[in-house]
Amino acid sequence: MAAIGTNALTLVDWAKRLDPDGKVPTIVELLSQTNELLTDMRWIEGNLPTGHRTTVRTGLPTVAWRLLNQGVTPSKSTTAQIDEQAGILEAWSEVDVDLAKLNGNVQAFRLSEGRAFIEAMNQEMAATVVYGNGGLAPEEFTGLAPRYSSTTAGNGSNIINGGGAGSDNTSIWLIVWGDQTVMGIFPRGSKAGLQHDDYGEVTVEMTAGIAGSRMRAYQERWQWKAGIALKDWRYVVRFANIDVSDLVAGAGAADIIEGMIKMIHRVPSLGIGRAVFYMNRTVFQALDIQRRNDVIAGGGISYENVDGMMRPTFRGIPIAKTDAILETEATVT
Numbered sequence: 001m002a003a004i005g006t007n008a009l010t011l012v013d014w015a016k017r018l019d020p021d022g023k024v025p026t027i028v029e030l031l032s033q034t035n036e037l038l039t040d041m042r043w044i045e046g047n048l049p050t051g052h053r054t055t056v057r058t059g060l061p062t063v064a065w066r067l068l069n070q071g072v073t074p075s076k077s078t079t080a081q082i083d084e085q086a087g088i089l090e091a092w093s094e095v096d097v098d099l100a101k102l103n104g105n106v107q108a109f110r111l112s113e114g115r116a117f118i119e120a121m122n123q124e125m126a127a128t129v130v131y132g133n134g135g136l137a138p139e140e141f142t143g144l145a146p147r148y149s150s151t152t153a154g155n156g157s158n159i160i161n162g163g164g165a166g167s168d169n170t171s172i173w174l175i176v177w178g179d180q181t182v183m184g185i186f187p188r189g190s191k192a193g194l195q196h197d198d199y200g201e202v203t204v205e206m207t208a209g210i211a212g213s214r215m216r217a218y219q220e221r222w223q224w225k226a227g228i229a230l231k232d233w234r235y236v237v238r239f240a241n242i243d244v245s246d247l248v249a250g251a252g253a254a255d256i257i258e259g260m261i262k263m264i265h266r267v268p269s270l271g272i273g274r275a276v277f278y279m280n281r282t283v284f285q286a287l288d289i290q291r292r293n294d295v296i297a298g299g300g301i302s303y304e305n306v307d308g309m310m311r312p313t314f315r316g317i318p319i320a321k322t323d324a325i326l327e328t329e330a331t332v333t
Contacts (some may be wrong), residue, residue: 035126036311036320040276042177043184043192044229051086051141052185052229055079085134086187086227087141089124091117094204094217110218114196117222121194125224126324129184130173141227144173148238149332155233158266159332162254164243169329170283172239172256174263174317178273181235185227197221235273237263240332247286256287257301260314275317280325287319 046052059078066072093113100109132143151159162169175182186192199219206213230236239259246253260277267275279287291301304313312319 035122037126037322041184046185046188049188051084051227054082054229054231084227084229085141086225089224091222093220097216121222130324158237160239160259160262162242164241165331167330168244170242170244170327173278174237176235176273176275181232181273182230185229186225190225194224234268237266244327277319278322284321
């Protein structure tokens with residue numbers, strides 16, 4: 001596939017341009033070990049202090065054939081501007097200094113605690129990319145599921161029905177990351193990715209135990225300013241209503257490979273960015289089971305080296321496991 005525009009970078013790319021002391025690259029490396037969706041995303045700095053304003057074309061000009069000595073009515077295209085908001089995900093850590101010193105290695109103890117915060121931030125960010133709803137929770141940004149939640153909406157043609165009902169459904173997503181399609185954003189003037197501030201040993205006021213008491217603690221802050229800008233809805237496809245209980249039972253299950261083929265054909269051009277399939281572990285397992293006969297017959301799933309990792313691909317498109325995709329989705333209609 002063709003390379004995407006130079007304005008859309010991964011978190012690893014941004015890390016190379018920030019903080020020469022090495023803190024950010026270390027955090028990004030840890031993120032790459034825990035979630036593929038966030039490291040696949042392309043990121044740009046927004047043009048607003050609170051997010052990013054995108055101008056999209058909503059209509060083409062009218063053109064016409066004409067005869068000699070007859071004119072053509074002037075026309076024009078139409079555009080609309082969409083403001084995408086970013087959110088601030090934040091956490092604080094305060095560890096009793098004496099507790100940290102008990103094992104004799106303060107830095108190792110603090111790093112073990114820091115890894116937990118990184119994982120928690122990582123999981124929450126991935127969940128918000130998929131399910132965040134700024135309309136219901138204004139502190140969040142709006143993720144993908146609320147944008148692709150109705151088959152009768154303007155983008156309903158990019159929602160494929162897996163036939164499931166009830167509330168034990170899940171989805172597969174095909175996302176073409178790129179600066180002209182869909183990308184992550186961070187507010188203008190801020191930094192990309194998970195930021196870490198270590199305030200060292202400070203005095204904190206306790207709320208538990210004796211009110212107003214003091215304690216010496218190692219204090220840290222974790223912060224991530226991020227959102228999503230969807231420039232062209234045609235480059236995200238949702239294979240929804242995949243019944244999880246049917247997948248587990250192996251009877252009446254959705255044909256995953258057939259659905260993935262349909263998803264590919266919904267996208268106007270895969271070469272405009274970087275396309276990736278996302279599914280959770282249950283669906284990935286079902287795909288692995290379903291593909292056995294298809295592989296024997298030449299079904300098209302193989303393993304390729306993507307960014308230094310062996311990842312399965314379908315027709316050249318990487319497949320990534322994402323635990324943030326739930327198995328309790330309501331039916332999309």
